[in-house]
Amino acid sequence: MIDLFYMEGLPVAVMGLGKSGLATAAALRRSGAEVWVWDDNPASRAKAEADGFRVVDLATADLSELTTIVWSPGIPHTHPAPHPVAVRARAAGVELVCDVELLGRSERDSSFIGITGTNGKSTTTTLIGHIMAAARRPIQVGGNLGTPVLSFDPLGSGGTHILEMSSYQLELTFSITFDVAILLNITPDHLARHGGMDGYVAAKSLIFHRQTGPRTAVIGVDDAPSRRICAELTAAADQRIWPISARGPVAGGVYAADGGLIDDTDGRAERVAELADFPNLLGAHNWQNAAAAYAACKAAGVPVATIVQAMTSFPGLAHRQQLVATVNGVRFVNDSKATNADATEKALATFDPIYWILGGQAKDTGLAGLEGYMGRVRHAFLIGEAQDQFAAWLTAQGVAHTRCGTLDIATTKAAGLALAEGLDGACVLLSPACASWDQFANFEKRGEAFAGYAAAIAAAREPEGSEDE
Numbered sequence: 001m002i003d004l005f006y007m008e009g010l011p012v013a014v015m016g017l018g019k020s021g022l023a024t025a026a027a028l029r030r031s032g033a034e035v036w037v038w039d040d041n042p043a044s045r046a047k048a049e050a051d052g053f054r055v056v057d058l059a060t061a062d063l064s065e066l067t068t069i070v071w072s073p074g075i076p077h078t079h080p081a082p083h084p085v086a087v088r089a090r091a092a093g094v095e096l097v098c099d100v101e102l103l104g105r106s107e108r109d110s111s112f113i114g115i116t117g118t119n120g121k122s123t124t125t126t127l128i129g130h131i132m133a134a135a136r137r138p139i140q141v142g143g144n145l146g147t148p149v150l151s152f153d154p155l156g157s158g159g160t161h162i163l164e165m166s167s168y169q170l171e172l173t174f175s176i177t178f179d180v181a182i183l184l185n186i187t188p189d190h191l192a193r194h195g196g197m198d199g200y201v202a203a204k205s206l207i208f209h210r211q212t213g214p215r216t217a218v219i220g221v222d223d224a225p226s227r228r229i230c231a232e233l234t235a236a237a238d239q240r241i242w243p244i245s246a247r248g249p250v251a252g253g254v255y256a257a258d259g260g261l262i263d264d265t266d267g268r269a270e271r272v273a274e275l276a277d278f279p280n281l282l283g284a285h286n287w288q289n290a291a292a293a294y295a296a297c298k299a300a301g302v303p304v305a306t307i308v309q310a311m312t313s314f315p316g317l318a319h320r321q322q323l324v325a326t327v328n329g330v331r332f333v334n335d336s337k338a339t340n341a342d343a344t345e346k347a348l349a350t351f352d353p354i355y356w357i358l359g360g361q362a363k364d365t366g367l368a369g370l371e372g373y374m375g376r377v378r379h380a381f382l383i384g385e386a387q388d389q390f391a392a393w394l395t396a397q398g399v400a401h402t403r404c405g406t407l408d409i410a411t412t413k414a415a416g417l418a419l420a421e422g423l424d425g426a427c428v429l430l431s432p433a434c435a436s437w438d439q440f441a442n443f444e445k446r447g448e449a450f451a452g453y454a455a456a457i458a459a460a461r462e463p464e465g466s467e468d469e
Helices: 019-030 042-050 084-091 099-106 121-134 167-171 197-208 224-236 284-299 304-312 341-348 371-376 387-397 407-421 443-461
Strands: 011-015 034-038 068-071 095-097 111-116 139-143 160-164 180-183 216-220 240-245 254-257 260-263 270-274 322-327 330-334 354-359 377-383 401-405 427-430
Touching (some): 011 019, 019 034, 019 068, 019 099, 034 042, 068 084, 084 095, 111 121, 111 197, 111 284, 121 139, 121 304, 180 197, 180 284, 197 224, 216 224, 216 284, 224 240, 240 284, 254 284, 260 284, 270 304, 284 341, 330 407, 330 443, 341 371, 354 387, 371 387, 377 387, 377 407, 387 401, 401 407, 407 427, 407 443
Parallel strands (some): 011 068, 068 095, 111 160, 111 180, 139 160, 180 216, 240 254, 330 427, 354 377, 354 427, 377 401
Antiparallel strands (some): 254 260, 260 270, 322 330
């Protein structure tokens, strides 16, 4: 656990008692701070109190005693309307930071690699961690990816913290200057939380906060907002800029072209790998992730041969185009992490024909942008709150569909049709384009449920006598 030595003896509040909030409270308590905790959910408060924490209602308490509130990034503090506690804190001169900020204040001698983007950041973060581990570098991997950063082991000089950074976290992190900062892409998402697209782009740009040479900015240039940021940073010439692309050559960067991964960071346009050699990095979106991870690890000093070898053994990311079963040639693919249409587009572009399971709690953008992939969809199976909304959209696209309501029914029906039709390359694809909260605690639970249903279908199809005697 990270030692927050600079908080010893000070009153510090924690707002929001999810996984990261509880880890923060534990790290503060262990470091000798006077810890106040609060969550608007009574059950969360009760759990914290049972764990021995002092529960203080931050909506009524005298906040002038505090210097810091460690704020859960998921709680609005600006848009669409600030939480009342945020308003009170700022009026009292209390800083709002997230747990990543505390990590930065503690681990000043460590190196930091930060990864952000609307899509692909979890795969890229995990891939970088896999490569750095293969290079025998002391690392910790987490942040928005799942492991609370204050649960990390301290690394100090010579170690590297590899952090997936959401736009919410970037707004609440001030002390870290990333040695390698990666922006994969920007498409509309979380716009209400940032007051519109301009605010969202500005939040993503914070990944490059205070970077100067020899630090490196790795920037995807396959979308217009990211290209603008790349151009602005290039013009400022404060740090080293390595652009990346899944669509072809970019001077001075890393890109995918003609089935290969090309490194032009030294101006030699060297073909360093064949993309087909990376079996768990399928599709153009993963080519961008591969280019980003390659560039980041090269910038961190990992030898090229080590990077490429590690990428061939990358096992993939759970819930992101994860193959969970194959039954009579039909692949069952768990893409539960695709919680918006832009993420789902990546899966629809990878597989054909598709028996598509979608739905849940819809994002503002709905299914816009997926029209061009509907020729790949044999049949769609709808679940959750969005099923009526999505059924109307599918009807307009001329796509056959069935309202199933729940994931178990959808998986059973999709499997039945796919197996009956017996088409080459068939894929039962859970890629919901929706949040999971209407029926599941999170996208992980949704993906685990799908994997369980697929495993049961596979087991039921095993021929008699196939078990070990």
